[in-house]
Amino acid sequence: MSTELKLKELSKKEDLFTHGHRMCAGCGAPIIVKMVLLAAEHPVIAANATGCLEVSSCISEYTAWKIPWIHTAFENAAATISGVETMYRAYKKKGKMDKDVKFIAFGGDGGTYDIGFQSLSGAMERGHDMLYICYDNGAYMNTGIQRSSATPRGADTTTCPAGSVIPGKPQRRKDLTRIMAAHNIPYAAQAAPSHWLDLMKKVRKALSAGGPTFMNIISPCNRGWRSKTDDAIALSRLAVETCYWPLYEVENGETRLTFKPKTKKPLIEFLKPQGRFKHLFAPENEQRLKQLEADIDAEWQRLLKESAG
Amino acid sequence: MQKVVAVTGNEAVANALRQANPDVCAAYPITPATDMMQRFASFVSNGEVDTELILVESEHSSMSACIGASAAGGRVITATSSQGLALMWEMLHIASGDNLPIIMPVVNRALSAPLNIHGDHSDAMGARDTGWIQLWSEDAQEAYDNTIQAFRIGEHLALRLPVMINLDGFIISHSIERMEYLEDKAVEDFIGEFKVVNALLDLDKPKSYGPLILPDLYIEYKRLQHEIMSRVKGVVLDVAEDFEKLSGRKYGLFESYRLEDAEVGLVIMSSAAGTAKDVVDSLRVKGIKAGLLKPRLFRPFPYGEMAASLQNLKAVAVMDRADSFGGYGPVFMEVSSALYGSSKRPALINKIYGLGGRDFLPAHAEETFLELVDIAKGGGIKTIKEYIGVRQ
Numbered sequence: 001m002s003t004e005l006k007l008k009e010l011s012k013k014e015d016l017f018t019h020g021h022r023m024c025a026g027c028g029a030p031i032i033v034k035m036v037l038l039a040a041e042h043p044v045i046a047a048n049a050t051g052c053l054e055v056s057s058c059i060s061e062y063t064a065w066k067i068p069w070i071h072t073a074f075e076n077a078a079a080t081i082s083g084v085e086t087m088y089r090a091y092k093k094k095g096k097m098d099k100d101v102k103f104i105a106f107g108g109d110g111g112t113y114d115i116g117f118q119s120l121s122g123a124m125e126r127g128h129d130m131l132y133i134c135y136d137n138g139a140y141m142n143t144g145i146q147r148s149s150a151t152p153r154g155a156d157t158t159t160c161p162a163g164s165v166i167p168g169k170p171q172r173r174k175d176l177t178r179i180m181a182a183h184n185i186p187y188a189a190q191a192a193p194s195h196w197l198d199l200m201k202k203v204r205k206a207l208s209a210g211g212p213t214f215m216n217i218i219s220p221c222n223r224g225w226r227s228k229t230d231d232a233i234a235l236s237r238l239a240v241e242t243c244y245w246p247l248y249e250v251e252n253g254e255t256r257l258t259f260k261p262k263t264k265k266p267l268i269e270f271l272k273p274q275g276r277f278k279h280l281f282a283p284e285n286e287q288r289l290k291q292l293e294a295d296i297d298a299e300w301q302r303l304l305k306e307s308a309g
Numbered sequence: 310m311q312k313v314v315a316v317t318g319n320e321a322v323a324n325a326l327r328q329a330n331p332d333v334c335a336a337y338p339i340t341p342a343t344d345m346m347q348r349f350a351s352f353v354s355n356g357e358v359d360t361e362l363i364l365v366e367s368e369h370s371s372m373s374a375c376i377g378a379s380a381a382g383g384r385v386i387t388a389t390s391s392q393g394l395a396l397m398w399e400m401l402h403i404a405s406g407d408n409l410p411i412i413m414p415v416v417n418r419a420l421s422a423p424l425n426i427h428g429d430h431s432d433a434m435g436a437r438d439t440g441w442i443q444l445w446s447e448d449a450q451e452a453y454d455n456t457i458q459a460f461r462i463g464e465h466l467a468l469r470l471p472v473m474i475n476l477d478g479f480i481i482s483h484s485i486e487r488m489e490y491l492e493d494k495a496v497e498d499f500i501g502e503f504k505v506v507n508a509l510l511d512l513d514k515p516k517s518y519g520p521l522i523l524p525d526l527y528i529e530y531k532r533l534q535h536e537i538m539s540r541v542k543g544v545v546l547d548v549a550e551d552f553e554k555l556s557g558r559k560y561g562l563f564e565s566y567r568l569e570d571a572e573v574g575l576v577i578m579s580s581a582a583g584t585a586k587d588v589v590d591s592l593r594v595k596g597i598k599a600g601l602l603k604p605r606l607f608r609p610f611p612y613g614e615m616a617a618s619l620q621n622l623k624a625v626a627v628m629d630r631a632d633s634f635g636g637y638g639p640v641f642m643e644v645s646s647a648l649y650g651s652s653k654r655p656a657l658i659n660k661i662y663g664l665g666g667r668d669f670l671p672a673h674a675e676e677t678f679l680e681l682v683d684i685a686k687g688g689g690i691k692t693i694k695e696y697i698g699v700r701q
Contacts, residue, residue, distance in 0.1 A: 043512050045381075045509055045510070047377065054519075054521070055521045058517045058519070058520040058521060059520060059521045059522075059523070060520040060521065060522040060523075060526055061520075063517040063520065065515070065517055066515060067515050068509040068510070068511075068512065068515045068516055068517075069515070069516075069517045069518065070377060070380055070509060070517075070518040070519055071518065071519035071520075072373055072376050072377070072400065072403050072407075072518075072519055073373070073399055073400065073403060075369070076369060076370060076373035076400070079365065079369070079370035079373035079374045079377070080373045080374065080376060080377040081377060082363060082365075082370075082374050082377065083333065083335060083363065083373065083374035083375060083376060083377025083378035083379075083380075083381065083385075084377040084378065084380065084381040084509055084510075085377075086333050086335075086361045086363050086374065086377075086378055087332060087333050087361075087377070087378040087379075087381030087382060087383050087385075087510065088381065088510060089361055090332040090333055090359070090360075090361045090378075090383055091332075091382075091383070091510060093359065093361070094332075094359065097510065099512060101510070101512065118366060118367060118370075119366070119367075119369070119370045119373065121366070122365055122366030122367070122370055123370075125366070126363065126364070126365075
């Protein structure tokens with residue numbers, strides 16, 4: 001059943017998330033979902049938090065999901081899939097299920113960092129055999145680009161608009177990947193769709209860890225980021241190469257960088273193509289830009305130190 | 310053979326849940342339901358059930374996990390009270406909208422603020438429109454019997470609806486009463502094996518649960534929920550008939566107590582109905598034609614049947630252990646709706662009683678009956694809605 005993680009082999013596998021969904025052109029999320037499902041080596045049952053991916057992928061009477069899928073509400077994808085996984089164990093115990101099944105919850109950053117944080121933390125602590133995937137586009141994009149706790153400092157959103165007094169979001173992002181690793185789960189990782197092999201390897205590691213696992217995957221959103229429609233993968237790559245979005249994993253407590261750029265690109269290369277950061281390049285907002293750069297540098301330095309052991 | 314025991318309501322219902330042997334139970338503690346789930350957890354720990362327990366971090370997650378487990382394809386339970394039910398509110402609609410027969414005892418308790426852990430019906434009345442079947446219980450025996458019947462009702466292939474079994478916090482949940490347990494095997498046979506419908510775990514036929522449905526189909530979907538609800542009364546009566554054969558105990562949509570020739574009557578739910586029945590008996594001795602109607606199935610509400618049972622009375626007081634501030638009590642609103650279409654109907658008043666666990670005493674029932682006697686004689690209604698047992 002296992003497929004080698006090579007493009008030639010993967011291209012022969014059936015897409016379990018099909019065309020016909022109504023996600024925006026150039027959205028990162030469906031690319032991520034396809035990669036995740038292609039990487040999985042067992043049948044998958046998925047839960048989906050309310051959000052872009054959910055409202056666009058199952059509009060009655062159509063579904064883009066060729067696997068069993070459940071959406072219940074916004075804040076509870078982790079709790080919902082924990083119920084499905086528990087019934088699976090009840091089936092196994094009674095000999096009603098002979099296959100090995102994997103359980104994945106997908107949520108955006110709003111449904112994961114914010115409103116779904118409690119239910120995610122609870123499910124991880126309880127130790128369900130499940131993978132939670134956050135596709136992080138850095139704001140509540142589905143409801144119209146409102147700030148979330150994943151929005152980077154300085155970004156312009158509809159609820160922290162860049163104005164003459166307040167130049168975009170004043171606060172630093174929540175470091176959710178680190179918080180999830182602090183649950184002492186067997187596996188937590190950050191990935192990016194530009195680095196597909198890294199992403200798919202991480203999915204395989206997570207799904208074979210035999211416990212609760214978490215992946216945070218950057219998901220470019222051209223509507224919210226105000227970038228070019230065909231720039232999703234290029235921006236994802238810049239996010240990694242500027243160390244805005246470090247690729248790393250925490251496996252049984254050990255932190256490891258899975259990609260180290262030869263030369264770290266200046267952060268502005270990632271920021272410049274995005275309209276949400278445009279105001280930061282005005283001379284009066286220099287301080288906010290520096291704060292953002294300092295946030296990113298501090299995180300990168302911490303990871304270098306931590307992964308050096 | 311039935312076993313006579315002296316147990317609390319919580320213990321009785323926990324035993325009914327044990328006998329149903331659910332596949333999954335997700336639970337979160339809250340007074341006064343806590344002790345029911347503690348007892349159930351000990352059944353799990355001691356291998357007396359096959360159930361997988363999920364000890365969640367909130368009631369919102371307990372109902373979410375129940376929904377996931379039920380959609381996965383098996384028998385699922387939880388229990389709660391008050392704030393816990395309120396926190397679940399969003400998910401209650403999703404359980405019923407997805408046709409998931411989750412069984413949930415609700416140990417009725419007041420809602421905050423001010424904080425109060427004692428019994429009233431505010432919690433379940435707030436969940437009136439969530440699409441759940443609601444059964445109400447007068448005592449530990451009825452709570453136990455309702456719980457067993459709830460599995461047959463909710464899991465019925467014509468319904469597949471979640472069921473709430475209501476029992477009064479502390480008054481029933483924590484008082485020890487004499488009651489009778491059915492044998493495990495008899496309950497197992499009565500409830501039967503869970504029939505799997507549209508399981509997520511059926512990997513060969515993938516299902517999508519919880520789609521987006523826009524204005525082109527949403528109202529049709531909601532009308533369908535109403536149509537399914539309209540089948541509930543028939544199923545409840547069929548199940549009650551089978552249950553009577555098994556237990557000798559008779560249940561209907563509601564209980565009529567000395568109502569046939571009554572001139573004045575109370576409509577009163579749950580434990581307070583027991584108190585009021587004693588008062589009916591003593592008034593009858595005094596020559597007052599008093600009677601009582603105790604609702605059992607509150608959702609769906611048996612409008613026609615209830616109107617037929619009440620229309621010949623002269624005056625009726627509807628007793629509510631919950632309030633709608635700025636409106637009438639929730640049971641009153643239903644009973645008056647039921648009677649509006651009758652050509653003959655009694656004068657109707659509404660009493661709010663027992664909020665936050667305030668005792669409902671025989672004197673309260675008696676003074677209400679005497680007011681009804683006065684109204685029946687042509688004394689007129691002074692106030693439609695009044696609070697009784699309130700300190701001045």
